[in-house]
Amino acid sequence: MAGLCEGGNEPSGSLKAICKWTLLFQLPPCEVRSVIKFLNVQGIAPIEIDRQLCQVYGPNVMSKQMGRSDVGPRLAGIYAKVGLPAAGQSGAHFYRYVDDTLVVWPHGEEKLQEFQEYLNNIHPNIQFTKEVEKDGCFPFLDILISRKSDGTLGHRVYRKPTHTDLYLNGHSHHHPAQKRTVLSTLLHRARGISDKESLPSEICHLRKTFLQNNFGNREIGLALRRAFSDKPPAEEQEETKGMAYIPFYGPISGKISRMLRKHGIKTIHKPPTKIQNLLRPVKDDLGLRTPGVYRIPCECGKCYIGQTGRTIMERCKEHQRSIRLYYPDKSAVAQHSLETGHKIDFSATTILDKTSGYWDLVIKEAIEIQLDGNNFNRDGVYS
Numbered sequence: 182m183a184g185l186c187e188g189g190n191e192p193s194g195s196l197k198a199i200c201k202w203t204l205l206f207q208l209p210p211c212e213v214r215s216v217i218k219f220l221n222v223q224g225i226a227p228i229e230i231d232r233q234l235c236q237v238y239g240p241n242v243m244s245k246q247m248g249r250s251d252v253g254p255r256l257a258g259i260y261a262k263v264g265l266p267a268a269g270q271s272g273a274h275f276y277r278y279v280d281d282t283l284v285v286w287p288h289g290e291e292k293l294q295e296f297q298e299y300l301n302n303i304h305p306n307i308q309f310t311k312e313v314e315k316d317g318c319f320p321f322l323d324i325l326i327s328r329k330s331d332g333t334l335g336h337r338v339y340r341k342p343t344h345t346d347l348y349l350n351g352h353s354h355h356h357p358a359q360k361r362t363v364l365s366t367l368l369h370r371a372r373g374i375s376d377k378e379s380l381p382s383e384i385c386h387l388r389k390t391f392l393q394n395n396f397g398n399r400e401i402g403l404a405l406r407r408a409f410s411d412k413p414p415a416e417e418q419e420e421t422k423g424m425a426y427i428p429f430y431g432p433i434s435g436k437i438s439r440m441l442r443k444h445g446i447k448t449i450h451k452p453p454t455k456i457q458n459l460l461r462p463v464k465d466d467l468g469l470r471t472p473g474v475y476r477i478p479c480e481c482g483k484c485y486i487g488q489t490g491r492t493i494m495e496r497c498k499e500h501q502r503s504i505r506l507y508y509p510d511k512s513a514v515a516q517h518s519l520e521t522g523h524k525i526d527f528s529a530t531t532i533l534d535k536t537s538g539y540w541d542l543v544i545k546e547a548i549e550i551q552l553d554g555n556n557f558n559r560d561g562v563y564s
């Protein structure tokens with residue numbers, strides 16, 4: 182932010198374009214797979230493979246939802262260091278936020294296109310998309326950068342055209358501190374983002390918005406004074422012995438928190454339970470009809486941890502069949518039950534992780550086996 186504001190104050194008479202590049206990065210699944218295979222051949226334990234993968238590609242590397250948004254931010258920084266400085270020396274300005282880069286480009290449309298092609302040719306999976314300013318204005322994150330008549334750049338708060346200006350209602354049943362936060366956050370943003378010319382109109386807009394959201398003139402005035410006073414907020418001197426988290430029930434909550442404060446206990450008021458929290462989730466639960474890593478308990482307290490790429494329900498039925506038909510070789514569950522005579526509680530089967538894909542399953546199963554410690558899985562067998 183600070184860097185952007187500095188850039189914004191520079192004269193931009195010679196500037197030809199303000200644009201934004203968004204990094205699109207797709208980690209090909211084959212790449213992860215080949216890394217796993219490589220480490221596996223080297224005899225590295227699955228738990229260690231998982232640790233190393235997470236270190237390089239992030240904690241969600243093995244999850245199904247892994248998309249460019251998880252990996253992009255980690256690589257955006259590295260990639261920006263490779264390609265962008267070279268162009269930076271030519272007088273262009275780059276301000277990067279995660280995978281978005283704001284570019285102020287002084288060398289004309291043609292050269293910009295050339296440079297983008299150069300970036301996009303480095304690796305087929307690393308591609309940038311470009312958005313260019315319209316009518317001298319360009320939105321980047323929640324800042325609207327505009328070209329002023331004297332050639333400098335102005336900046337103010339940006340709201341999407343579809344923004345509703347709806348916030349926590351002033352009449353809603355929340356602790357006053359939570360409602361105050363709404364006002365102070367928006368005023369803080371206005372102060373941080375707007376330049377001198379646009380700040381009065383932004384404050385005017387916020388005042389109107391607060392009134393629409395049923396905040397009183399007195400509350401708004403107090404919030405404005407707090408936001409624009411340069412005095413640092415008074416630090417709490419009281420020593421606290423502990424914290425109490427209680428639901429907010431109007432004035433009675435204030436009385437309780439005053440009583441607790443006398444005894445050195447600080448109170449945090451939780452928002453009350455909403456109807457949404459009381460209702461059942463509308464999505465249908467698939468139960469065991471999903472692939473993943475599962476746990477089957479035995480009456481002796483031990484358990485079996487397994488994985489399957491088909492559904493867990495199907496795999497459980499196979500374990501039951503192996504017991505019934507006396508096939509200890511086909512299932513560790515059957516082996517345990519047949520050797521000890523214990524009753525396996527198939528009805529208490531739980532899902533430890535919903536996932537699919539061979540290596541995801543193998544690694545996650547190995548981790549669960551390691552974490553559990555009290556199971557009758559066969560040594561060295563992970564599938």
Ligand SMILES: [Zn+2]
Pocket residue numbers: 479480481482483517521523524
């Ligand atoms: Zn048992």
